[in-house]
Each structure stands twice: as C-alpha cells, then as structure tokens.
Amino acid sequence: MQCYRELRIVTARPPPEDEARAPHALYxxxxxxxxxxxxxxxxxxxxxxxxxxxxxxxGGTGMYLRALTxxxxxxxxxxxxxxxxxxxxxxxxxxxxxxxxxxxxxxxRLRSSDSQRIARALEIFLATGQSLAAWHRAAPRLPPxxxxxxxxxxxxxxxxxxxxxxxRWAIMRGQGALEEVGAxxxxxxxxxxxxxxxxxxxxxxxxxxxxxxxxxADRRAIAGTWTYTRRQATWFRHxxxxxxxxxxxxxxxxxxxxxxxxRNQPEIFAFLQMAG
Numbered sequence: 001m002q003c004y005r006e007l008r009i010v011t012a013r014p015p016p017e018d019e020a021r022a023p024h025a026l027y028x029x030x031x032x033x034x035x036x037x038x039x040x041x042x043x044x045x046x047x048x049x050x051x052x053x054x055x056x057x058x059g060g061t062g063m064y065l066r067a068l069t070x071x072x073x074x075x076x077x078x079x080x081x082x083x084x085x086x087x088x089x090x091x092x093x094x095x096x097x098x099x100x101x102x103x104x105x106x107x108x109r110l111r112s113s114d115s116q117r118i119a120r121a122l123e124i125f126l127a128t129g130q131s132l133a134a135w136h137r138a139a140p141r142l143p144p145x146x147x148x149x150x151x152x153x154x155x156x157x158x159x160x161x162x163x164x165x166x167x168r169w170a171i172m173r174g175q176g177a178l179e180e181v182g183a184x185x186x187x188x189x190x191x192x193x194x195x196x197x198x199x200x201x202x203x204x205x206x207x208x209x210x211x212x213x214x215x216x217a218d219r220r221a222i223a224g225t226w227t228y229t230r231r232q233a234t235w236f237r238h239x240x241x242x243x244x245x246x247x248x249x250x251x252x253x254x255x256x257x258x259x260x261x262x263r264n265q266p267e268i269f270a271f272l273q274m275a276g
Contacts, residue, residue, distance in 0.1 A: 001194070001198040002027050003029055003041070004031070004198070005032065006195065007032065007184075008028065009172050010177050010199070010200050010204075012172070014027065023052070025045075029044075032187070032193065036194060038064055038072065041067070045057065046068070060232060065151070066239070069151075070144055071141045072142045073135065075132075078123045079127055086119045087192050089119075089122065090122075091192060094115075099111075099118050102122060102125070102131075103130075103131035105132075105134065106131050115192060150246050150248075150271070151242045152250065155236070155249055155251055161226075162226055169225070172200070177204060182208040184196065184205070200224075200225070203217040203220045204217055
C-alpha cells in the first residue's frame with residue numbers, strides 16, 4: 001500500500017527526512033486510481049535492486065517477498081471486459097455473495113471478506129473458464145530472484161501490539177489522515193481499488209461522507225487493524241520466507257508508535273554477519 005502516492009499518512013510511509021538519509025525506491029510511485037499487483041511489484045523491485053549495492057526490502061506483506069525468493073506463477077492476461085464485470089459484481093453484491101459464486105477450489109482457499117482476491121479469482125474464471133487454483137498449479141513460474149536472501153522477521157509481543165495500534169492511529173489522526181482520505185473520496189474512485197481498501201481508508205471515507213461518527217470510525221479501524229495483525233502473525237508462523245537457516249525471528253519490543261527499536265540492531269547485525 002505504500003506504493004500509492006496519495007496515502008503517505010495512512011500507510012505510514014517514511015517521512016521525507018528518512019527518505020533523504022538513504023535511497024528509497026517504490027514508495028508513492030502509483031496513483032491511487034491504478035491497481036498494483038505482486039507481479040508488477042516483483043519486476044519493479046528487481047529493476048531497483050539491480051541498481052543497489054545492498055538491496056534492503058521491508059514491509060509486512062510476506063507474499064510479495066516470496067514472489068522474489070521463491071518465484072511466481074505467470075497467470076493469463078485478463079481482458080478488460082472480464083475485469084470490469086468482476087468489479088461490477090463486487091460493487092453490486094459484496095464480497096460475501098460473490099464468494100459463494102466462486103469455483104469451489106477458489107472458495108475453499110479464499111476468505112469471504114477478501115474482496116480483492118475474490119474479484120481476481122472471478123475475473124480469471126470469466127476470462128478462461130478455469131479456477132485461479134488450477135492456473136496456479138499449471139502456469140509456468142518465474143524463477144526465484146538471483147540473490148542470496150536473508151530474512152529478519154520482527155514479532156512484537158501481542159500484549160504490546162494493541163496499544164501500539166491505538167497510539168499509531170491517534171498519530172495518523174493528528175497528521176491529517178481524515179483529510180488525506182477525504183481527498184481520495186472526492187476523486188470518486190472505485191471503492192474496490194486496492195488504495196481504497198487500505199487499513200483505515202474505508203472507515204475514514206465513511207466518516208468523511210458523514211455516514212459514521214469519528215468514534216465509530218476509530219473503533220472500526222483499530223479493530224480491523226488488530227484483526228489483520230493477528231492473521232498476519234499466524235501466516236508468518238507457518239511460512240518460510242527464505243531458507244529456514246536464513247530467517248531470523250526477533251521478539252522485538254515496541255518503542256513508542258513504531259514496531260522497531262534501535263536496541264535490536266546488535267542482534268540483527270550479528271545474524272547478518274553469521275548468515276553471510
């Protein structure tokens with residue numbers, strides 16, 4: 001989500017002073033009106049990595065890192081008509097009803113609330129007559145990137161995470177998150193676009209339109225983020241981003257509104273020296 005230009009505050013993109021300390025790439029490079037994808041990001045990341053002496057990738061979406069470290073299935077091009085029909089059905093019926101219409105293989109793999117992936121599975125089926133799961137099995141794969149990866153996973157204690165989410169939300173409020181999202185709403189963008197579904201955006205958009213109160217927006221956004229972090233932690237517990245011996249997990253303490261403390265640096269550097 002940090003790829004989207006208009007969402008600096010809501011996605012907690014690095015501030016300009018941090019970006020000035022070291023070269024940053026792929027932050028704020030897409031307009032919110034466009035749809036980024038893991039395939040697009042993989043190619044863009046590889047191009048940027050080739051320019052760097054020591055590429056450092058950071059973020060919370062393990063699927064994107066796996067697209068580099070383990071390769072990626074090449075899915076078919078979807079005609080605009082199929083994509084538009086899938087998005088129209090999503091807007092009209094919602095993700096729960098659309099989930100019930102998926103191929104059984106795809107329905108079993110996807111949560112009924114995952115509107116983006118549900119629409120993706122439907123557009124693949126409309127375009128090809130096959131399930132997304134079948135394409136993943138049969139499609140050729142782009143190879144792993146030719147790098148020696150080392151993964152560092154920061155896992156804050158759960159009892160510290162919820163207060164940190166609340167604190168971070170308050171900071172974003174103070175920085176102008178409502179106005180940032182209001183500018184998107186005023187563009188009349190499709191609600192199914194990825195940028196319009198970033199954490200906090202649907203809630204702030206509803207508040208901007210006068211549909212819910214500030215207090216209700218806060219409650220929903222904090223609860224949604226908390227649910228996501230728990231689901232994300234479960235995913236990381238069962239996934240290897242790179243080879244097991246090249247992944248280091250740090251039970252990082254939370255310092256203020258961030259999920260990283262400088263006192264973890266010695267542990268991180270020691271792991272890199274050992275793994276390298």
